[in-house]
Amino acid sequence: MSYTFNPQKRFLMGPGPSDAHPRVLKAMSTPLIGHLDPQFVQMMDEVKDMVQQTFLTKNELTFVVSAPGSAGMETCLVNLLEPGDECIICVNGVFGGRMVDIAERCGATVHRIDTPWGEVTDVNQIKSVIEKCPDPKLVALVHAETSTGALQPLQEISDLVHNAGSLLVVDAVTSWCGVPLKVDEWGIDALYSGTQKNLSAPPGLSPVSFSPRAVAALENRKSKVQSWFLDLNLVKNYWSGAKRAYHHTAPVSSVYAMHSALSLVLEEGLGNRWERHQNIHQYLRNELETLGFSYLVKAENRLPNLNSVYLPKSINDEAKVRSILLNDFNIEVGGGLGDFAGKIWRIGIMGESCTKNHVNMLIGALKEIL
């Protein structure tokens, strides 16, 4: 028995994926070419260059993991941590917790810094842990917590981490291409992102980048990386060098789409794109507050592109309203995770979903429902 699939068109205003530009969708339908075809190798070089441009880095070891953001997270941790290593991981939402889980599976001893969900980690919290654990291999933070909408300041923490001789590892899944992310200027040593947020490409790939300091740590490993698929010693020979060594078959079509979406970002200009996300956020915020929604995260740490909001008191059953939005208006917004399940919404205005039209559709629908 076979099936057909003709989905209803949605407007994606949740935590990702976001709407894709028609040019990106068209790129996905380009006939396949071989993953070692000179045409494909050249395109990989261009993708790498555009990832460097949007990460604001000159890191040579910059490439794309052939799997979603979670695999990018695992790539960073599994390559940098070895059994017995100590590390500090800051947890203020789902994704910090996930990093702890992965780091423990690497055999590392994790010093976990917990901060209430919706808040950000303070430099002094890290300082006091470093005093007790003076030589951590790495300190990891989530730049933009997708589960709460909090935006973590990084620059001051970066200095502290480097003074301790440690590596700064950053989850940039929901910040990349939506808010300022300055890899070299901020001294980020390893980071990963995803394609389905502010880049507005289909989910499935995770760009990563490693500083020369991180590469040195990699080269000084005593043990083999426990994952073959994510072992940078192997993957890097496929993504760079004069002769590309076969490692695995790259997801050709997804790389097409990423190439196309990156071109759109650079045509718009990275700074303009950050500004657009900030402007549409203000526009959305005014409307939401008028309707009685209130923000979970305080203003100075608020991620503009993912708006975590408590619902107006008039809404008793948030899941029902989300379901009406989806079924009657084809608009997707996200619910809360963990302790915030049933209590908040996560409204994404990311990439192609970051327009006044999207906001107006959502607000219009909400006015009719409430």
Added chain:
Amino acid sequence: MSYTFNPQKRFLMGPGPSDAHPRVLKAMSTPLIGHLDPQFVQMMDEVKDMVQQTFLTKNELTFVVSAPGSAGMETCLVNLLEPGDECIICVNGVFGGRMVDIAERCGATVHRIDTPWGEVTDVNQIKSVIEKCPDPKLVALVHAETSTGALQPLQEISDLVHNAGSLLVVDAVTSWCGVPLKVDEWGIDALYSGTQKNLSAPPGLSPVSFSPRAVAALENRKSKVQSWFLDLNLVKNYWSGAKRAYHHTAPVSSVYAMHSALSLVLEEGLGNRWERHQNIHQYLRNELETLGFSYLVKAENRLPNLNSVYLPKSINDEAKVRSILLNDFNIEVGGGLGDFAGKIWRIGIMGESCTKNHVNMLIGALKEIL
């Protein structure tokens, strides 16, 4: 600086990817929907059902890993092996060797059975190793070695493996949807495949399936699975159950394409598809042998859909001829790997690339070049 990408159309007759059907390419360009949208969840159920139909299995734990076939390989081994486990891995090409590498990274003791590349493992080789290592956790083989074009018989080995109380793990990347693969009838306990071979979908996903015996082994693990991304205890709650638990963001568009390609397979009929690959193989073989090519693998173990052939003596520089085929005729064939680099070609007739027209294009081009 941004880039444009307008690749030359290729005819893909290498070891994969193969040409995709226009309907599959069109599916890739379908606007995105959320990865927890009820429409997407229903489509995942349909994909699971169609994978079960084409694997010929009723295994409940059947789903799709959100990464290429190599990650499917790692999923099978990392979930079934724990530090200290003993296992037997049969190596007669690149992919058997890769399984050894991964199993060792899992902390397992590997009893490796080497067979010359191009040949297949004999049941007696496994029997004699089991006599020395009577309690292996699993025995792993490659059903269709993509590096050599050898097709491994499995049924007799399956009985031996099960009599030893061991699990049978099979790499079916290049066999699935091209040659008979009967998971339940043959007693395969864990297998993985890829989308870019006989299914003719874009690369990037890996369908996997686990028998109740394999699930029991999973449930009796003493230690956590070392990979978070590939941990079946977590992933399975996203692919089944009444309430889907968020694990990672599925590559929505790639799953669309897989759904579409699986529908095409079932419309053709699995048996008809096997027969088509066999018939076109005969057609290609006659033409190749007339031109002076000769097969690496003896007739009874020959994979019909991936033809590994020594070149006619008149060709001194095989890479140059492949390059003319690619640049002047837009036809991709594969070169040899490992010891066979520079010595053989791997000519794929897989899925949508398995037509008389493809063979005629290739043979016509070769006649002109030689």
